[in-house]
Structure formats: C-alpha cells, structure tokens
Amino acid sequence: xxxxxxxxxxxxxxxxxxxxxxxxxxxxxxxxxxxxxxxxxxxxxxxxxxxxxxxxxxxxxxxxxxxxxxxxxxxxxxxxxxxxxxxxxxxxxxxxxxxxxxxxxxxxxxxxxxxxxxxxxxxxxxxxxxxxxxxxxxxxxxxxxxxxxxxxxxxxxxxxxxxxxxxxxxxxxxxxxxxxxxxxxxxxxxxxxxxxxxxxxxxxxxxxxxxxxxxxxxxxxxxxxxxxxxxxxxxxxxxxxxxxxxxxxxxxxxxxxxxxxxxxxxxxxxxxxxxxxxxxxxxxxxxxxxxxxxxxxxxxxxxxxxxxxxxxxxxxxxxxxxxxxxxxxxxxxxxxxxxxxxxxxxxxxxxxxxxxxxxxxxxxxxxxxxxxxxxxxxxxxxxxxxxxxxxxxxxxxxxxxxxxxxxxxxxxxxxxxxxxxxxxxxxxxxxxxxxxxxxxxxxxxxxxxxxxxxxxxxxxxxxxxxxxxxxxxxxxxxxxxxxxxxxxxxxxxxxxxxxxxxxxxxxxxxxxxxxxxxxxxxxxxxxxxxxxxxxxxxxxxxxxxxxxxxxxxxxxxxxxxxxxxxxxxxxxxxxxxx
Amino acid sequence: xxxxxxxxxxxxxxxxxxxxxxxxxxxxxxxxxxxxxxxxxxxxxxxxxxxxxxxxxxxxxxxxxxxxxxxxxxxxxxxxxxxxxxxxxxxxxxxxxxxxxxxxxxxxxxxxxxxxxxxxxxxxxxxxxxxxxxxxxxxxxxxxxxxxxxxxxxxxxxxxxxxxxxxxxxxxxxxxxxxxxxxxxxxxxxxxxxxxxxxxxxxxxxxxxxxxxxxxxxxxxxxxxxxxxxx
Numbered sequence: 001x002x003x004x005x006x007x008x009x010x011x012x013x014x015x016x017x018x019x020x021x022x023x024x025x026x027x028x029x030x031x032x033x034x035x036x037x038x039x040x041x042x043x044x045x046x047x048x049x050x051x052x053x054x055x056x057x058x059x060x061x062x063x064x065x066x067x068x069x070x071x072x073x074x075x076x077x078x079x080x081x082x083x084x085x086x087x088x089x090x091x092x093x094x095x096x097x098x099x100x101x102x103x104x105x106x107x108x109x110x111x112x113x114x115x116x117x118x119x120x121x122x123x124x125x126x127x128x129x130x131x132x133x134x135x136x137x138x139x140x141x142x143x144x145x146x147x148x149x150x151x152x153x154x155x156x157x158x159x160x161x162x163x164x165x166x167x168x169x170x171x172x173x174x175x176x177x178x179x180x181x182x183x184x185x186x187x188x189x190x191x192x193x194x195x196x197x198x199x200x201x202x203x204x205x206x207x208x209x210x211x212x213x214x215x216x217x218x219x220x221x222x223x224x225x226x227x228x229x230x231x232x233x234x235x236x237x238x239x240x241x242x243x244x245x246x247x248x249x250x251x252x253x254x255x256x257x258x259x260x261x262x263x264x265x266x267x268x269x270x271x272x273x274x275x276x277x278x279x280x281x282x283x284x285x286x287x288x289x290x291x292x293x294x295x296x297x298x299x300x301x302x303x304x305x306x307x308x309x310x311x312x313x314x315x316x317x318x319x320x321x322x323x324x325x326x327x328x329x330x331x332x333x334x335x336x337x338x339x340x341x342x343x344x345x346x347x348x349x350x351x352x353x354x355x356x357x358x359x360x361x362x363x364x365x366x367x368x369x370x371x372x373x374x375x376x377x378x379x380x381x382x383x384x385x386x387x388x389x390x391x392x393x394x395x396x397x398x399x400x401x402x403x404x405x406x407x408x409x410x411x412x413x414x415x416x417x418x419x420x421x422x423x424x425x426x427x428x429x430x431x432x433x434x435x436x437x438x439x440x441x442x443x444x445x446x447x448x449x450x451x452x453x454x455x456x457x458x459x460x461x462x463x464x465x466x467x468x469x470x471x472x473x474x475x476x477x478x479x480x481x482x483x484x485x486x487x488x489x490x491x492x493x494x495x496x497x498x499x500x501x502x503x504x505x506x507x508x509x510x511x512x513x514x515x516x517x518x519x520x521x522x523x524x525x526x527x528x529x530x531x532x533x534x535x536x537x538x539x540x541x542x543x544x545x546x547x548x549x550x551x552x553x554x555x556x557x558x559x560x561x562x563x564x565x566x567x568x569x570x571x572x573x574x575x576x577x578x
Numbered sequence: 579x580x581x582x583x584x585x586x587x588x589x590x591x592x593x594x595x596x597x598x599x600x601x602x603x604x605x606x607x608x609x610x611x612x613x614x615x616x617x618x619x620x621x622x623x624x625x626x627x628x629x630x631x632x633x634x635x636x637x638x639x640x641x642x643x644x645x646x647x648x649x650x651x652x653x654x655x656x657x658x659x660x661x662x663x664x665x666x667x668x669x670x671x672x673x674x675x676x677x678x679x680x681x682x683x684x685x686x687x688x689x690x691x692x693x694x695x696x697x698x699x700x701x702x703x704x705x706x707x708x709x710x711x712x713x714x715x716x717x718x719x720x721x722x723x724x725x726x727x728x729x730x731x732x733x734x735x736x737x738x739x740x741x742x743x744x745x746x747x748x749x750x751x752x753x754x755x756x757x758x759x760x761x762x763x764x765x766x767x768x769x770x771x772x773x774x775x776x777x778x779x780x781x782x783x784x785x786x787x788x789x790x791x792x793x794x795x796x797x798x799x800x801x802x803x804x805x806x807x808x809x
Contacts, residue, residue, distance in 0.1 A: 030656075033601070033665075033670075034601050034604060034605075035601065035656045035657060035659055035660065035665070036656040036657075037655070037656055037657050038656070038657060038660070039657055040657075040660055040667060043669065044669070064805075068807060068808050068809055069808050070808040070809050071793055071808070071809050074785070074788060074790065074809075075790060075793070077781075077782070077785045077788075078785050078786070078788050078790055080782065080785075081781075081782035081783070081785035081786045082786060084779060084782050084783075085779070087782075088775055088778060088779060088782070091778040091779075091781070091782045091785075092771075092774050092775050092777075092778040094778075095774075095777065095778050095781055096774060103808070121805035121806060122805060122806070122807060122808055123805075124795070124800050124803060126800075127800040127801070130800075154790070154793045154794075154795075158795075160800065165801075166801050167799050167801060168799060168800045168801050169797065169798065169799050169800070170795040170796060170797070170798060170800055171796065171797070172796070173794075173795065173796060192650075192653075194653060194654075194655050197655070246650075246651075247650075259646060260646050260650075261646070262641070262642065262644070262646050262649045263641070263649055263650060263653045264637075264638050264641030264642045264644070264649050264652075265642050354801065355801075355805055381613060382608075382610075382613060382616050383613070383616065384613040385613040385614050385616065385617035386613075386616060386617045386620050389617060543627075545654075545656070551608070553604070553607060553608055553616075553620065554604075556620070557604070557620070557623065557624065557627075560624050561624065561627055561628070
C-alpha cells in the first residue's frame with residue numbers, strides 16, 4: 001500500500017493506492033477538520049485512511065510527499081532576498097516559520113505516525129500534478145502535460161511530455177515569481193475576495209464585465225507572452241506577492257486601477273462599484289484565456305501532442321477551458337476532478353506505486369469520481385437521537401425515497417443529498433449536493449441566495465444526462481470528460497431556450513455537469529424525467545464559507561443552520577421538523 | 579479610527595473563538611459512542627455556529643466603515659483558526675483530552691465566555707439589537723455551562739460539585755496564565771523583532787548568492803530525480 005500526502009502550503013490531503021495501481025481512498029483534511037482550506041499536516045486524513053482500511057504503519061510500503069520542501073522554501077527566499085529591504089518582512093516571516101513549513105513534514109510524520117517517516121520519499125510538485133491527471137486519463141502514454149498553478153516547488157507553470165509513466169520529460173517551465181496563478185490571486189485579493197477561495201467569484205464576476213472597457217484593457221496589459229523567448233512576461237512592480245506576506249498587489253496596481261475593494265462591502269449588480277470590479281475581473285479572465293492559449297500552443301509546438309493533461313490550480317478556471325478546446329490542434333483535454341494541490345496526494349501516491357513497480361507490471365487504474373470509502377461507522381446509530389429529535393422520515397426505502405425526492409423537486413423544493421461516498425474534487429456531483437429543478441427560477445433563487453447565501457453574481461451549475469445537454473448546449477467532444485466533473489463551462493446553443501434557464505450565466509454560458517450512469521444523480525433524474533424535469537440545479541451541500549458536507553452529521557448540521565428542509569440520505573429521505 | 583480597530587479586533591477574535599468552539603463540539607459529536615451525547619454535542623455545535631455567525635455579522639457591519647487597509651486585515655480565512663491558536667495544531671481537544679476533562683473544560687469555559695461577553699455587551703449597548711443578540715448568546719453559554727455540569731455529575735457521580743470548582747479555579751488560572759504568556763510573547767516579539775530582521779537581512783544577503791540553476795529540470799526525466807532529495 002502507498003500513501004501520498006499534501007499539505008502546509010495549500011489544502012492538505014492524503015490518498016491511498018494499492019499494489020494493483022488502484023486508488024483505494026482519498027480524504028481532504030478540510031472534510032474531516034471542517035476548516036475550509038485546511039493546510040495543516042493531514043494527520044486526520046492519514047489516520048482515517050489507516051483506520052478505514054484496517055492498515056497499520058507496517059502495512060504501508062512507501063509514503064510520498066507531493067513536493068520537494070527545501071526547494072519550495074529556497075526559491076521564495078532567494079527571490080525575496082533580491083528585493084531587500086522591501087521584502088524584509090517576508091524574509092523574516094519565512095525564516096521564523098521555517099519549522100512550520102513543509103520542511104518539517106519528516107518531523108510531523110515521526111511525531112504523529114512513528115515509523116512512516118522512514119518510508120518517506122519526495123516527488124516534484126508539478127510531477128505530482130501530472131501523475132494525478134495521468135491517473136484519470138484513459139491513455140497513459142504519448143500525452144502532453146500542462147501544469148499551471150500559483151507556485152510549485154520551483155516553477156509556476158510547466159510542460160512535460162509523457163512517454164510512459166516511468167518517463168516524464170519536462171520541456172518548458174515558467175520560473176517563479178512570474179505566475180499566472182498568483183496574478184489571478186492578486187486580482188482576487190484586490191477585488192476584496194480571499195485568496196484561494198475567491199477565485200471562483202472573480203470568474204463569475206468577469207461575465208458581467210466588458211472586455212473593451214478601460215479597466216479590462218489595463219489589466220489585460222499586466223502580463224504577456226514573448227513569442228521570441230517563449231516566456232510569460234510580467235511587470236512585477238504591480239505585484240507584491242513575492243515581497244510581502246500580507247499583500248499580493250502593490251500600490252502601483254491601485255494607482256493603475258483605482259482603490260482596492262473593501263472586502264466587507266457587498267458586490268451587488270447595479271451598485272456603485274460593481275461595473276468597475278466586473279471589468280477588472282473581465283480583464284483578468286481575458287488575460288488568463290489569452291495566456292493559456294499561448295501555453296497550450298507552445299506545448300503542442302514542442303511535444304507535437306494533440307492530447308493534453310491539464311492540472312494545477314489554474315485548471316480550475318472552468319470558464320477558460322471551452323476556449324482551449326477550440327484550439328485547432330487539440331484532440332483531448334483531461335482535467336482531474338481535483339486538479340488543485342489537494343488532488344496532488346493522488347499523484348504522489350501513484351508516484352510511490354510507479355517507483356515500487358517494474359514497468360511491465362504497471363497498471364494505473366482510472367479512479368472513479370468518488371473514491372473515498374463509505375463511512376464504516378454506523379451512521380444510523382450515532383445520528384439516532386439527532387434525527388428523532390430534529391427530523392422525521394418521509395421515506396426509508398431507497399427507491400421510494402428517491403421517488404418522493406423527485407416529487408418534492410417537481411414541486412419546487414430544494415433537496416440536500418448525503419449519499420454514499422463523497423466526491424474527490426471540490427465540486428459536488430450529486431452525493432453531497434443541494435439540488436432543485438434547474439428550470440424553476442424561484443427554486444434556483446432559493447437555493448442560491450436563501451440557502452447558500454451566495455453572491456448574487458455567481459451562477460449555479462446545471463446537471464443533466466448527455467442526451468439532454470446536447471439539446472441545449474454547444475458541447476465539445478475534446479473536453480467531454482471535463483463536463484462529468486464540472487470542470488468546464490459551455491455556451492448555450494444559438495437562439496436556444498437554455499439562455500433563459502436560471503442556471504445560465506449572464507454571458508449565456510453554464511458550468512454543466514453531465515451525469516454519469518450508475519450515479520445517484522442519474523437515478524434521481526430517471527425518476528424526474530417522466531415528471532418533465534430534465535435538468536437539476538446542483539450546488540455543494542454546505543453553509544457558505546464551510547467545506548462541503550462530508551458525513552451525515554455534517555449534512556444534518558447544514559439543514560439546521562439553513563432553510564434547507566429535506567435531506568436525501570442512505571437512511572432514507574428526511575424532513576426537518578419546523 | 580483607533581476605536582474602530584479595537585472593535586474590529588474584539589468581534590474578529592470572538593468570532594474565531596466561537597467558530598472554533600463549534601468545530602470542537604462537532605468533533606466530539608463525531609467521536610462519541612452514545613447517540614444521546616452525540617445529540618447534545620450536535621446541538622451545542624449548532625449554537626456555537628450561530629454565535630460565530632452573529633459576531634461575523636457584527637464584524638462585517640463595522641468593517642464596511644473601516645479603511646480598506648484595515649478591513650483587509652480583518653478578512654476571515656478559516657485556516658487562521660489554527661494559526662491563531664484557536665484550534666491546536668495537535669488536533670481537537672477531544673483527541674488530546676479525556677472526555678471527563680473535556681466536559682470540565684466546557685463547564686468552566688462557557689462561564690468564562692459569558693463573563694467576557696459582558697464587556698462586549700457594554701460596548702454595543704444592552705438595549706440595541708446587537709445587545710439583545712449578545713444577551714441571547716450569554717443565556718446560551720449559561721445553559722451550556724449548566725448542561726456540562728449536569729452531564730459531569732451524572733456520568734462521574736464519584737466526583738462532587740466542589741471538585742468541579744477545583745477544575746474551574748484551575749482553568750481560570752490557566753486562562754490567566756495564557757493571557758500573561760500571550761502578553762509576554764507579544765512583548766518579547768516587539769523586543770526581538772529588530773533582531774529577527776537583522777538576522778533575516780544577513781540570511782537574505784547569503785541567499786542572494788544562492789545559485790538555483792541546480793533545480794532546473796528542463797530536458798530531464800522527472801521520474802529519475804532522486805526520491806530522497808528534498809531539493
């Protein structure tokens with residue numbers, strides 16, 4: 001058995017791969033600790049993996065950490081040292097927190113899981129991303145990998161050619177501090193949203209912006225692609241992320257774009273500062289799409305590949321994937337369901353597996369979208385009193401519960417789901433979801449604003465079968481797999497009724513989910529379609545700012561903390577007592 | 579401005595503390611083997627979540643009138659629950675404490691929380707909407723304190739109320755100790771910061787000379803890089 005681990009810099013997680021190349025289990029630390037974006041050493045995840053799979057430390061052959069810790073540390077320090085005394089605070093912070101950085105992962109293993117530290121190996125950060133994406137690809141040979149994130153352990157973007165899982169050659173890199181990911185995060189920060197959390201909001205906000213506006217054009221000019229040197233170029237004087245611990249953009253950016261937004265003032269379409277912020281977001285999104293196009297074109301040029309793995313935090317920018325799919329040389333783009341740092345644990349675990357196997361015996365099995373083991377504890381026993389005091393059963397039998405849930409959805413109600421295993425990635429795909437009729441304006445509004453308390457400019461994703469999606473949206477076969485994990489948006493067909501759906505964004509796009517056969521959402525849709533409902537609005541089951549619900553207790557808690565009344569669970573369909 | 583800053587700090591820190599309490603309660607709820615206890619901790623967690631939400635709302639209200647620079651400093655990010663020490667890096671309390679000690683901890687700290695809310699109540703005014711909400715929170719804390727006491731005495735009948743008093747005194751002293759430690763730490767930090775900065779400057783001067791070309795991977799097979807190297 002092999003464990004892969006991420007942590008310290010971004011979301012921490014742990015994954016388990018067995019000797020047959022099968023991803024057995026995967027947990028994000030935030031799911032267990034309930035602290036969104038938890039980046040501490042993933043002790044709860046590792047413990048859960050060991051406990052759920054009846055493993056002891058001696059059963060683990062190797063553990064891989066997803067990056068090379070000292071490399072990550074030194075690159076930041078070296079860059080900051082070039083800008084002293086301005087960067088002195090960052091340097092002081094780095095040195096003072098040296099023992100809390102990923103450099104201490106060996107000691108943390110020794111402290112929490114004695115014995116595992118001696119089995120610890122290290123993988124390159126972007127290699128971990130690549131291997132995660134490779135696991136989700138049908139083909140494991142002759143494919144190109146593009147990794148773009150904020151910062152890995154030495155570069156911020158890279159292109160590799162995968163000959164086979166044992167030969168992955170890096171051909172191009174974008175060195176720190178120039179970073180497409182950190183640029184987008186800086187704009188996120190400038191717009192008053194939290195870094196690593198608010199990027200989705202910037203993406204949603206961009207649809208309200210005008211590419212021809214002055215602000216958008218100014219942002220668009222902050223970075224560029226140099227065709228002679230094949231490099232991303234950036235005027236770093238607009239950014240402080242490489243110099244400061246508290247601020248990612250410089251005062252020069254404020255001089256250029258005006259004052260940053262106060263994070264406590266709500267952004268509401270039509271309000272005073274809304275359009276300026278939307279235009280800035282539009283500029284950032286345009287620049288993102290432009291540079292991604294350049295990087296993919298360069299990747300094709302140097303690898304001659306037409307099939308691409310795409311991972312790293314930037315690949316979560318679902319609004320740019322449709323443009324990439326339209327590049328003439330692209331046959332296929334694979335984005336893993338968890339393309340950010342949390343998903344790297346999967347790649348790190350496969351790294352152990354590959355390093356421990358001879359090539360002839362290598363067999364990396366494509367993981368499902370729901371790998372975490374079902375909770376083996378008796379949910380019914382533990383939640384007995386919570387349910388009897390606060391909820392009632394509407395239906396206990398699974399088939400009837402689904403039928404009843406379908407009836408409620410057809411009546412315009414919102415249903416929460418806590419079914420079987422939770423999703424690998426950050427997007428809820430039906431097992432930990434809030435769902436309602438995707439064409440019912442009031443129901444979607446209720447889900448989005450009353451229950452989720454989301455910003456009014458953020459759309460809700462529609463989920464449907466492939467045959468239904470074809471009727472309404474311009475689908476691209478190159479990114480078909482991306483639709484299964486909500487990793488790409490698509491445009492509504494021209495003059496199509498879908499542009500009026502409440503799940504359609506202001507720019508006539510939707511981040512659709514094509515529901516996999518044999519999934520719970522598929523089962524629910526099969527009950528709903530005879531009732532005339534073919535599209536579900538699907539959002540994650542959580543209270544705004546919290547991680548997605550992990551177990552039944554979390555789901556019950558969401559019900560009690562919000563206006564959600566119905567919960568479809570493995571125990572049956574529950575209704576909250578009023 | 580100074581007033582806004584101090585108010586923001588109070589609501590910011592209190593919201594952190596309440597949210598951390600919610601997570602601690604949820605963790606116990608999931609750890610316990612008794613459905614009855616799970617229900618109790620679940621409802622307690624729900625209350626704490628609600629308290630945290632109230633304090634975040636009060637923070638948000640004041641944050642709107644703060645300068646952008648100040649407001650940015652009070653933007654909540656969940657991992658700060660750990661970095662600020664509201665949740666221990668070692669894990670949740672239930673992972674490091676015996677259940678008995680945990681209940682005594684709740685018994686004491688709910689009461690201490692109530693008394694600290696008195697100060698916030700004075701700040702916002704008793705008759706205001708916020709004042710009424712804080713009074714409600716204080717009533718909740720008192721109820722939690724009573725429940726913890728009841729639970730303790732039922733499950734540990736060999737212990738007497740006066741023994742709880744010892745727990746309370748001990749925890750009160752611990753709390754005071756933590757505050758003194760924290761104040762000393764801050765004082766020491768102020769005192770040593772120039773030294774740290776000089777050291778960072780020297781280390782930075784050396785770092786400038788680092789040649790990181792060694793780390794370049796262009797043209798290399800990434801699978802062949804040493805598995806043991808942290809560089």
